Amino acid sequence: MRALLLFDEGRLELGEVPVPEPPPGWALVRTLASSAGLFHSQMASGMLDTDGFPRILGHEVVGEVAAVTSEAAPPEGSRVVLDAVVGCGVCEWCIRGEESICPWMRHLGIDVDGGFADYVIVPESNVFGIPADIPVEEAVMMGSALPAAVHAALRSGVGGGSKVIVSGVGSIGMMLCQAARAMGAAVVVAADVAEDHLEAAGPWIDRAVNVSDLAADEAASLLCEALDAPYGADVVFEAAGQPASVDVSIRSVRSGGTVLLMGICDGAASISFDHYLSEFLRREVSLVTTFGFTRRDFLVGNALYRTGKLDLSPLLGPTVPLDEVPEVLAAIAAGGTGGKRYVVDVAMG
Numbered sequence: 001m002r003a004l005l006l007f008d009e010g011r012l013e014l015g016e017v018p019v020p021e022p023p024p025g026w027a028l029v030r031t032l033a034s035s036a037g038l039f040h041s042q043m044a045s046g047m048l049d050t051d052g053f054p055r056i057l058g059h060e061v062v063g064e065v066a067a068v069t070s071e072a073a074p075p076e077g078s079r080v081v082l083d084a085v086v087g088c089g090v091c092e093w094c095i096r097g098e099e100s101i102c103p104w105m106r107h108l109g110i111d112v113d114g115g116f117a118d119y120v121i122v123p124e125s126n127v128f129g130i131p132a133d134i135p136v137e138e139a140v141m142m143g144s145a146l147p148a149a150v151h152a153a154l155r156s157g158v159g160g161g162s163k164v165i166v167s168g169v170g171s172i173g174m175m176l177c178q179a180a181r182a183m184g185a186a187v188v189v190a191a192d193v194a195e196d197h198l199e200a201a202g203p204w205i206d207r208a209v210n211v212s213d214l215a216a217d218e219a220a221s222l223l224c225e226a227l228d229a230p231y232g233a234d235v236v237f238e239a240a241g242q243p244a245s246v247d248v249s250i251r252s253v254r255s256g257g258t259v260l261l262m263g264i265c266d267g268a269a270s271i272s273f274d275h276y277l278s279e280f281l282r283r284e285v286s287l288v289t290t291f292g293f294t295r296r297d298f299l300v301g302n303a304l305y306r307t308g309k310l311d312l313s314p315l316l317g318p319t320v321p322l323d324e325v326p327e328v329l330a331a332i333a334a335g336g337t338g339g340k341r342y343v344v345d346v347a348m349g
């Protein structure tokens with residue numbers, strides 16, 4: 001089969017490899033489409049460990065079941081989307097339904113081979129049937145981007161009437177704006193340094209604030225003003241993955257509010273306060289971290305999509321063939337994504 005292989009030092013090469021043999025309890029899925037975004041460009045640059053090379057990236061996968069053994073799994077030929085989080089299924093976290101923090105968790109397209117190939121294998125419990133009338137391009141985002149946003153939204157406690165700031169409105173940030181809205185947020189303000197991101201987020205936010213070149217206190221004050229919340233936001237989602245954004249996020253949340261951290265800062269990160277007690281400690285702020293999602297978030301995200309409250313289409317970038325992915329990732333590394341996710345056509349037909 002064709003596979004786009006990532007080698008050490010970020011070299012990507014389209015090659016031929018054997019079709020993988022599913023171990024007992026795993027399904028063989030024929031890939032229709034995958035996605036390419038900032039995350040893949042960060043993977044290729046070595047920001048995250050791949051647990052060995054060569055690795056096939058691609059964590060958002062829509063496909064068709066080629067082979068399964070369980071009667072409970074979607075039958076051969078069905079259209080499916082894959083849950084990218086592969087928990088061990090045995091440990092205490094997996095038993096609690098917290099696969100995303102399973103110490104033995106593996107992630108499709110990170111430390112097990114993903115969807116930049118004609119076939120992919122996953123546990124049969126990670127294969128979910130979807131109606132064939134959902135556009136493949138949108139279904140791609142139901143595999144990871146959507147459940148990751150749902151996971152963050154549920155962990156943040158966002159709910160009816162919440163005043164929310166989303167710092168960093170790339171594709172995940174934009175999905176957070178929508179998820180927060182769908183869960184009852186009253187006001188959503190977006191912060192970013194890229195004007196095109198803020199414009200793209202327009203349909204789902206009340207106001208946008210460009211925080212370029214602003215000191216953290218200044219940015220926080222403008223955000224709270226835009227939110228009409230002089231004492232700060234109920235929930236701030238940090239989805240930019242920049243220490244400056246973490247700093248602004250902690251300064252824009254109200255006392256007793258929650259900062260949900262999901263952006264990936266590269267390497268070391270630190271925040272400092274002139275007065276630790278008054279600026280931070282006594283405000284009783286909840287700092288909640290998140291990475292990935294659980295099967296519950298996957299099901300909630302898919303159910304939310306089916307209600308029609310989400311519109312994933314504006315997040316879609318161009319559709320590109322598998323062999324153009326290296327160029328796309330290089331372009332993303334150089335110029336960002338404009339808040340869009342490329343769809344990788346593996347065999348969309």
Ligand SMILES: [Zn+2]
Binds near residue numbers: 092094099102103105
């Ligand atoms: Zn586990």
